[in-house]
Amino acid sequence: MPNANSAVASPQDAARDLPRLAQRARARLLAMHFKAGVGHIGGNLSALDALLCLHHAALGADDAFILSKGHAAGALYASLWSCGQLTDAQLDTFHADGTRLAAHPAGGWHEAIPFSTGSLGHGLGLASGLAFGRRLRRQPGRVHCLMSDGECEEGSVWEALMFAGHHRLSNLTVMVDRNGLQGFGATGEVASLEPIPDKLVGFGFDVEEVDGHDFGAMTAAFSRSSDRPRMILLRTVKGRGVSFMEGRMEWHYLPLSPEQFALALAEVEAR
Amino acid sequence: MRNAFCSAMQTLAETVDYAFLTGDLGFMALEPLQQALGDRFVNAGVAEQNMVTVAAGMARTGFQCWAYSIAPFIYARPFEQVRNDVCFHDADVKLVGNGGGYGYGVMGPTHHALEDYGVLLTLPGLRVHIPIFASDLAEIVPRMAADRHPAYLRLGRCERPPGYVPPAYAPWRRLLDGERGVLVIAGPLAGPVVARALETPATARPAIWGLSELSAGGLAPPAELLQEIARHDALVVAEEHCAHGGVGQMLALELGVRGGLPRRFQACAARGYPTGLYGSQAYHRAASGLDPASVLDAVNALMDRKAT
Structure with a gap:
């Protein structure tokens, strides 16, 4: 399973190492995107800490994870790299011709990337199907799924929420990266999700809100279970860790110039 | 069904x-x-x-x-x-x-x-x-x-003609013998056409083949069918599906690639809603020329046409 360290370290121990790992992974993520000359950096940086927390401190040998916000593939690759599941040489192929590391995850070649995702609104249904099938088969382990907040505008998300809630899929944990910014505006301006916790409770979820950059809080939240499906709303910052990207919509798209890359790297390494 | x-x-x-x-x-x-x-x-x-x-x-x-x-x-x-x-x-x-x-x-x-x-x-x-x-x-x-x-x-709806015993299931089946041309029909549309053709002597009706399995990799028409198409140099395909992307197009392409496309070819397909009105399945079939009489007329018209 993705977390090679989990066999020897407790979640709490792993969580203690996470700030250092996050600094390395953030720098690697920036380098990957700079080398490839591509954007989507903002939503990768908002999701990276949650992915690291999952891979290093939460996912067990029987667990599965689906990245529904496929545009955070870079963060997924960097996180898998940080736990030895991808190599530097593989990351160097990101976005290049002949790569396995497409801009949105292509599934089927790596145990930790079970499905191809990228078109929004698919991951939660896949996770629900996986969780439902496992329950029918009495298989152990949890199914985790990370969505974006803009993704929640897809109708299929609400179909899946209804299914998971109705069937009380207690082996399912869903996380939403609430960075508040989407492709062409703030989520609150485009289609307000509020009051999202009330809506999710209404759909039968056990809802919790945590800081999506607080490793201790996330580790605790990810490890909790319930008799209902879990929903963890992650308060995050788009572009987290790079001051000129934080909270700015344009970093959904822009690639880094050499000067910006140097500045961003210096900031990340100084933290 | x-x-x-x-x-x-x-x-x-x-x-x-x-x-x-x-x-x-x-x-x-x-x-x-x-x-x-x-x-x-x-x-x-x-x-x-x-x-x-x-x-x-x-x-x-x-x-x-x-x-x-x-x-x-x-x-x-x-x-x-x-x-x-x-x-x-x-x-x-x-x-x-x-x-x-x-x-x-x-x-x-x-x-x-x-x-x-x-x-x-x-x-x-x-x-x-x-x-x-x-x-x-x-x-x-x-x-x-x-x-x-x-x-x-x-x-779909099974429309097996009364008294008619279908041949054992196969993706391609010769549903009815006939000597005036070849008619390929996809799915249950074949039922009422076979029923109508049974009213006509074998010398005056086409051989009717039923098709039940499709793959983008090829329809794999059997050799007997290919020989029959070649002998008549004519083929009619009927399906309750639009012409674009349908069996008619697929078969024409496949025959063309094999070098066996007959000089006389007719595809009978669903035309949508040409009358602008709505009704039963039989009504819509007729509006598209997919009722049994129209399909068999299409075969006869094709066979009356000289291959050029």
């Missing part, structure tokens, strides 16, 4: 570990299956996108998943889910659409499926099955189950 399908699925449950999902349909038809499958029979609600995606997710746990709805709601509404979640992952998911073509008659155009298999055959690895007679289901269902890849089953 729903009852025959239900019966075949019950038999399948004795040997195959599968789950069945329905989009809130099956009243007065699927209850025995529901009872037989217990918690592996899931009413996924009026949420076809999610039903197809859940089926793809469940397939990862080793279940073959059969997902059922009215035909347009299982391929058109959730097309991206079929493409991304089922076909991209080569998931062992079988889509079952009831009422292919104009099957839902006066229910209106939203309930018709005139482009279903043409659209679905653009997807990687998916096979299409179109039973002609209800009795075909006992053969087709286990055949689909044994092939652990995506598939679509287009159910």
Whole structure:
């Protein structure tokens, strides 16, 4: 399973190492995107800490994870790299011709990337199907799924929420990266999700809100279970860790110039 | 065919570990299956996108998943889910659409499926099955189950002519002997055409072939059919599906590539709603020239035409 360290370290121990790992992974993520000359950096940086927390401190040998916000593939690759599941040489192929590391995850070649995702609104249904099938088969382990907040505008998300809630899929944990910014505006301006916790409770979820950059809080939240499906709303910052990207919509798209890359790297390494 | 399908699925449950999902349909038809499958029979609600995606997710746990709805709601509404979640992952998911073509008659155009298999055959690895007679289901269902890849089953209404005994099931079947040309028909549309042709002596009617299995990789027409087409230098194809992406186009391409395209060729296909009015399946077939008399007239007209 993705977390090679989990066999020897407790979640709490792993969580203690996470700030250092996050600094390395953030720098690697920036380098990957700079080398490839591509954007989507903002939503990768908002999701990276949650992915690291999952891979290093939460996912067990029987667990599965689906990245529904496929545009955070870079963060997924960097996180898998940080736990030895991808190599530097593989990351160097990101976005290049002949790569396995497409801009949105292509599934089927790596145990930790079970499905191809990228078109929004698919991951939660896949996770629900996986969780439902496992329950029918009495298989152990949890199914985790990370969505974006803009993704929640897809109708299929609400179909899946209804299914998971109705069937009380207690082996399912869903996380939403609430960075508040989407492709062409703030989520609150485009289609307000509020009051999202009330809506999710209404759909039968056990809802919790945590800081999506607080490793201790996330580790605790990810490890909790319930008799209902879990929903963890992650308060995050788009572009987290790079001051000129934080909270700015344009970093959904822009690639880094050499000067910006140097500045961003210096900031990340100084933290 | 729903009852025959239900019966075949019950038999399948004795040997195959599968789950069945329905989009809130099956009243007065699927209850025995529901009872037989217990918690592996899931009413996924009026949420076809999610039903197809859940089926793809469940397939990862080793279940073959059969997902059922009215035909347009299982391929058109959730097309991206079929493409991304089922076909991209080569998931062992079988889509079952009831009422292919104009099957839902006066229910209106939203309930018709005139482009279903043409659209679905653009997807990687998916096979299409179109039973002609209800009795075909006992053969087709286990055949689909044994092939652990995506598939679509287009159910229609069985119109087996009274007293007519169909030949044993095969993807291609010579349904009726005849000497005046060759007529290929996809799916249950063949039933009423065979019934009409039976009223005519073999010397004055075409040989009628039924087609029940489609693949983008090729229709694999049998040698006997190819010889018959070559001998007449003529072929008519009839289907309750639009011409674009249909069996007529597929067969013409395949024959052309083989160098065996006859000089006389006619495709009879669904034309949508040419009258602007709505009615029964028979009404819509007639409006498209797919009623038995029109189809057989098309063969005669083609045979009257000199090959040039």
